[in-house]
Amino acid sequence: xxxxxxxxxxxxxxxxxxxxxxxxxxxxxxxxxxxxxxxxxxxxxxxxxxxxxxxxxxxxxxxxxxxxxxxxxxxxxxxxxxxxxxxxxxxxxxxxxxxxxxxxxxxxxxxxxxxxxxxxxxxxxxxxxxxxxxxxxxxxxxxxxxxxxxxxxxxxxxxxxxxxxxxxxxxxxxxxxxxxxxxxxxxxxxxxxxxxxxxxxxxxxxxxxxxxxxxxxxxxxxxxxxxxxxxxxxxxxxxxxxxxxxxxxxxxxxxxxxxxxxxxxxxxxxxxxxxxxxxxxxxxxxxxxxxxxxxxx
Amino acid sequence: xxxxxxxxxxxxxxxxxxxxxxxxxxxxxxxxxxxxxxxxxxxxxxxxxxxxxxxxxxxxxxxxxxxxxxxxxxxxxxxxxxxxxxxxxxxxxxxxxxxxxxxxxxxxxxxxxxxxxxxxxxxxxxxxxxxxxxxxxxxxxxxxxxxxxxxxxxxxxxxxxxxxxxxxxxxxxxxxxxxxxxxxxxxxxxxxxxxxxxxxxxxxxxxxxxxxxxxxxxxxxxxxxxxxxxxxxxxxxxxxxxxxxxxxxxxxxxxxxxxxxxxxxxxxxxxxxxxxxxxxx
Numbered sequence: 001x002x003x004x005x006x007x008x009x010x011x012x013x014x015x016x017x018x019x020x021x022x023x024x025x026x027x028x029x030x031x032x033x034x035x036x037x038x039x040x041x042x043x044x045x046x047x048x049x050x051x052x053x054x055x056x057x058x059x060x061x062x063x064x065x066x067x068x069x070x071x072x073x074x075x076x077x078x079x080x081x082x083x084x085x086x087x088x089x090x091x092x093x094x095x096x097x098x099x100x101x102x103x104x105x106x107x108x109x110x111x112x113x114x115x116x117x118x119x120x121x122x123x124x125x126x127x128x129x130x131x132x133x134x135x136x137x138x139x140x141x142x143x144x145x146x147x148x149x150x151x152x153x154x155x156x157x158x159x160x161x162x163x164x165x166x167x168x169x170x171x172x173x174x175x176x177x178x179x180x181x182x183x184x185x186x187x188x189x190x191x192x193x194x195x196x197x198x199x200x201x202x203x204x205x206x207x208x209x210x211x212x213x214x215x216x217x218x219x220x221x222x223x224x225x226x227x228x229x230x231x232x233x234x235x236x237x238x239x240x241x242x243x244x245x246x247x248x249x250x251x252x253x254x255x256x257x258x259x260x261x262x263x264x265x266x267x268x269x270x271x272x273x274x275x276x277x278x279x280x281x282x283x284x285x286x287x288x289x290x291x292x293x294x295x296x297x
Numbered sequence: 298x299x300x301x302x303x304x305x306x307x308x309x310x311x312x313x314x315x316x317x318x319x320x321x322x323x324x325x326x327x328x329x330x331x332x333x334x335x336x337x338x339x340x341x342x343x344x345x346x347x348x349x350x351x352x353x354x355x356x357x358x359x360x361x362x363x364x365x366x367x368x369x370x371x372x373x374x375x376x377x378x379x380x381x382x383x384x385x386x387x388x389x390x391x392x393x394x395x396x397x398x399x400x401x402x403x404x405x406x407x408x409x410x411x412x413x414x415x416x417x418x419x420x421x422x423x424x425x426x427x428x429x430x431x432x433x434x435x436x437x438x439x440x441x442x443x444x445x446x447x448x449x450x451x452x453x454x455x456x457x458x459x460x461x462x463x464x465x466x467x468x469x470x471x472x473x474x475x476x477x478x479x480x481x482x483x484x485x486x487x488x489x490x491x492x493x494x495x496x497x498x499x500x501x502x503x504x505x506x507x508x509x510x511x512x513x514x515x516x517x518x519x520x521x522x523x524x525x526x527x528x529x530x531x532x533x534x535x536x537x538x539x540x541x542x543x544x545x546x547x548x549x550x551x552x553x554x555x556x557x558x559x560x561x562x563x564x565x566x567x568x569x570x571x572x573x574x575x576x577x578x
Contacts, residue, residue: 016299016569017365023301023562024366027308029555031338031369040358071352072359085335087375089493119358141337141372143493146509153339153372176490176513178378178397192527216358220366222342229360250337257558264565275572282577 003066005281010067011274014041017070019267025255026264032083033139033224034253035075036260042071077122077215078108080138080254082246088179089150091140092249095123096242097211122215123243126208127156127225128165136210136234138251139224144168148176154223159208160188161236164200166207171198182207184244207245209237300365301566305559307341307368312556314371319549322540330422330501331538333377333545341367378492381539383531389461390437392423393536394486398518398528401446401485402439402502417446418502419487419495419515424535427455437461437469441500447482448519455481463532466520486528487515 018039028034044067050058082092097120102110108120124136135156142158145151150158150166157165168177170190181191186207188197197205212218217232228234237243318334325331346363353361383393394400399419407413425445428438437445437453444452447469455461459471467484489495494514495503505514520526 012573016301017363019566019569020300020304020365023304023566024368026558026562027304027368028338028340028366029558030551031340034340037364037366070363072357073363073365074358086379087335087377139337139339141339143373143375144491146491146494146506146513148491153337178488178490178492217360219345219360219362220340220343220364222340222366224340261558261561264562268565268568271569272572275576278576 002281002285003064004277005285007065007067008274008277008281010044010069012271012278014068014070015267015271015274019264019271021073022260022263022267026257026260028253029255029257029260031139031224031253032141032250033080033137034255035077035080035138036253036255037073037075039073040071041068043068074216075218075220076107076254077119078106078254080252082249083252084249086248088248089142089144090248090250091125091142091182091207092246092251093123093125093138093140093209094244094246094251097121097123097237098242119215121211121213121241123237123241124210124212124226126159126210127152128159129156129225133227134159134210135221135225135227136212136218137225141250144178152223152225154225156223156225160199161186161206161208162199162201162203163208166199166205168197171195182245182247184246185239186245209243209245211235211237211241211243299566299570300367301569302563304366304368305563305566307370308559309556309563311338311369311371312552312559315552316549316556318374319545319552322545323542323549325538326540326542326545328422328501328538329424329535330381330420331540332381332421333538333540334374335377336371336374338369339372341370343367376492376495376497377539378489379539381537383534384537385534387533389532390425390427391533391535392425392463392484393531393534394421394423394528395531396526396528397489397492399487399489399503399515401487402443403446403452404443404498404502416504418443418498418504420502421536422501423530433457439500443500443502446485448485449482450485451482453482453484463530465529465531466526467530468521483519483521484530486518486520486530488518488528490514490516 021037021039025036043065046063046065049061049064051061052058102118104110104120110118127135127137129135141153142150148168160166168180170177179191181189186209188205199205213233217229218226219229221227318336322333343364343366348361401417402420404416404418424440425437427435428442429435435455447453453469456471459473462470462472467486469481470478471481472478491514494506496506498504518528
């Protein structure tokens with residue numbers, strides 16, 4: 001069998017998966033807090049080709065890659081633009097955390113002196129799912145549930161500093177609040193009395209903003225939430241970090257529609273090129289099977 | 298169907314729903330007391346293609362496994378509770394609420410088995426009329442015929458020949474031909490505590506969800522008990538809908554373009570399927 005057949009088939013599969021990722025980016029063009037994904041392709045392991053001839057030493061011809069596969073989907077964690085919604089429970093994070101000694105470029109990457117690439121830490125809202133796991137999200141499209149808790153549109157509880165769900169109650173009377181005012185550092189206030197809200201332990205309530213030091217360790221869970229892979233570092237955002245919360249805004253997705261459409265066309269044509277290779281290989285095999293050795297009278 | 302096609306399909310369904318919300322807002326741009334609705338998109342559950350340990354090579358950025366998104370869905374609808382502007386009509390039965398309050402109305406319904414139920418619903422639509430009953434008694438009711446409730450818990454009856462006068466605190470007076478006024482009742486007002494929990498039930502009415510504790514979503518509010526009430530009633534005016542037409546139109550173009558892009562991605566995925574099916578031949 002000709003090797004090219006399988007190599008081209010692997011190429012088709014990889015381009016199909018790349019197309020899936022780009023399609024998902026395009027469909028999430030208007031999803032708040034969505035971060036675009038880029039597919040990274042990798043060649044199959046190389047193999048060394050040897051020439052075999054009777055009575056002679058084998059001679060190496062060179063290396064050959066036997067295909068390509070989808071290696072990983074890497075999120076682009078760049079800040080999305082903010083859209084004003086004027087809804088009281090919509091929040092956006094603006095984050096530009098600096099690390100001393102590193103100079104992050106526009107794509108959120110910095111190269112260390114030893115050549116290694118470091119990604120910019122990012123700030124996230126911390127939410128809790130039904131079984132108490134902490135998840136991280138940039139989608140600040142929150143609502144208030146029947147218990148007066150601030151929740152995401154999926155019902156995940158939004159956590160406050162200290163790790164308890166945020167409950168909107170008036171500190172003076174203990175009555176539920178229908179409105180809340182949040183300042184840039186995430187502290188909650190009663191909009192009428194300007195009094196700070198309190199959490200369960202009597203401390204001033206504030207949104208729990210988490211700083212993820214290596215955002216690539218975040219695994220998308222769907223619903224705009226990310227789970228942090230085990231062992232990755234997460235710390236509370238500290239006052240020196242350039243992070244601010246904006247109430248009445250949502251962070252737009254950072255998908256670039258023109259780039260995505262170009263990617264889609266590219267994936268389609270690469271797919272087509274691989275398909276053509278299969279057809280040519282098939283034609284060669286056809287000749288080998290049906291024409292070689294045929295005696296034309 | 299391949300993953301790209303399913304992705305676009307799910308997303309186009311969500312976009313269609315968003316389009317429905319926008320068209321409903323635009324259709325209600327002149328509906329008295331209508332509150333604009335909106336919903337945001339949300340990613341659909343991600344699937345993870347697992348990879349064996351050998352994939353952890355130097356230079357790999359993410360943890361093992363390749364995550365694939367499955368498109369978008371529409372998040373639950375949210376109501377914009379902000380106040381609409383007031384339009385002065387000088388009609389005695391037109392009332393508008395200023396502040397985050399609601400009028401209480403009685404919804405009288407008969408189910409298929411003939412059981413009659415009366416329940417309380419809430420509305421911002423104060424374009425009331427004097428509604429006569431079978432005996433010719435006149436009651437204050439909504440344009441759809443639901444009777445407005447007083448603090449007594451009963452509909453507000455207006456005697457024949459009287460005109461009504463409503464003060465800022467919601468007290469309803471009947472004024473007879475001689476100009477003598479007598480207090481008939483007081484409008485039952487509710488203060489919105491959890492705007493997101495209110496459910497629209499049609500006819501511009503809102504209702505607390507079934508099973509919610511009384512006064513937990515909308516609490517009764519009596520402006521006469523407060524020295525400076527933050528909910529007041531204005532007679533002779535109507536609250537206009539708070540739909541911002543310019544914003545709706547711009548959202549419409551955004552959704553339309555997004556729909557186009559999703560459709561194009563679907564066509565692209567279809568072209569791929571076509572190539573795969575033409576591999577042989």
